[in-house]
Amino acid sequence: MIILITGLFSTLLLGTIGMLLLAITLIVFIIFHQRRVILYQLKMQQMEAEQQKVLLRASIELQEEERRRIAADLHDDAGPLLATARLYLSENMVNLDKPSQLQTIFSIKEIIDDAIQLIRNISHSLMPPTLKDFGLESAVNDFFQKINASGSINVKCCFNDYTTRLKAEKELIIFRVIQELINNIFKHSNSSFIHLTEDNEADKIIITLLHDGKGLTQEDFIQKSKSSVGLGLKNIQSRLKVIFGNIYFEQENNEFYYKVTIEVPKEPEEK
Template sequence: MFLLQATKTTDSSLILLLGTIGMLILVIGLVVFIILHQRKVSRYQLQLQRLEQEQQKVLINASVRLQEEERQRIAADLHDDAGPLLATARLYLSENLVNQDKATQLQSIFQARQILDDTIQLVRNISHSLMPPTLKNFGLESAINDLTQKISGAGSINASSRFHEYKERLKPEKELLVFRIIQELVNNILKHSNSSFIHITQNRQNNHFVLRVHHDGRGIIQSDFEKLNKSNIGLGLKNISSRLRVAHGKIYFEKDASQTYYKVTIEIPLDDPFESN
């Protein structure tokens, strides 16, 4: 009887020991799993951070290239067009002018004035390309309406726009950013999509200024946009991303549920990011 009782006690102790060892192994396994999982999450976060930094560099480089191209274009216009015009006007108004007869003097002054008028118009055109007068004087709605009217006037594509909630204008610098984004999108559609129409709408949602560009040609969806944004091509799309980053805005590319047209949605916060930077 005593031997049987001792055997049961030994068995119970063995079971308890095995159970304790099993629990210990389970706890150790769980701790190891948590550690490995945390390391995996940390590696993923570092990888994500590196990708974000690379994307940041791409956007900054695109912004720098955009500004440099704009400077080079303006410099070329001034050097190639304004420079020769002013040099020619200077010839007509040289020191020898006082030694010429009156008729020749009047003719030289008239020619110089014509050249100066052409130079003034050239400089005005350059200024308008930097800040469209319609945008400056009348706002984004008028500027986009003017843009779509000019496109429709060409006769190859039907373009229209409609603003639903534009009672107050945005800040001038923000309006210019949005207008340049719309210009870039519309130019891409005209060049690549073979659309029959472009329609731009505006409204406000959740303290955001929202613009949507619809077209029925070839287009891209959000995954295409993100892929092109990370590649060495698609400079126009990178320019859009750079401007959106300045305005703290977002953009979404999608195909309508009817599969008949593409839609690009731009969201710009109404609170002014330019003051918070």
């Protein structure tokens, strides 16, 4: 009987201790696992928030830069033109002889024409009229023609089946991104040609920019978008984020060309 009790006691004791240890291990594991997952998520969210802040800052900086440029254009170009016109008008024109009066009026007209042209240029740089009236394809063609006219670089664009226009704000964003990319290629890559192609897929449009200069790879892009430099790239990123677009930088297999691919999803009415 004693042996039986001892046997029963030890089984009970060992079983209870075993079950308790198992339970405690499970509870501790769950607490630590859940804590680790939450902390990891928190860290990821903080990183995402940081990235958002960087993009927002880049966007604000770019806006400020744009404002400074417009202010400088107005102050340095339009201001003196209008001041000169005012100076002509301040002269005692009544006492002048007829030919001098006509000469003065002609000069004032020329100055005012220049001022109108200047303001038109500023307006066009803010919102290209071709983009608004004829769409992305025409705007890019127009933009590329102007670059070609300068003779410094050979640029070519080819739109395949761009029959249904995207929404106006989407087109503007894509156009700005293309402008920024071309601007970057001019500034940093030392390319001799740029070739842009547009392909229409069922649910997205793909724009590819190919150039023969010194370009970026995806790793460079990620690195630059995380660092404090590369305002233009951050701006591209933040613009594309608005339209849920993606951008990829890569070097072609022959290591001679660099390729930038922009993918923008279409909305149901754009298909």
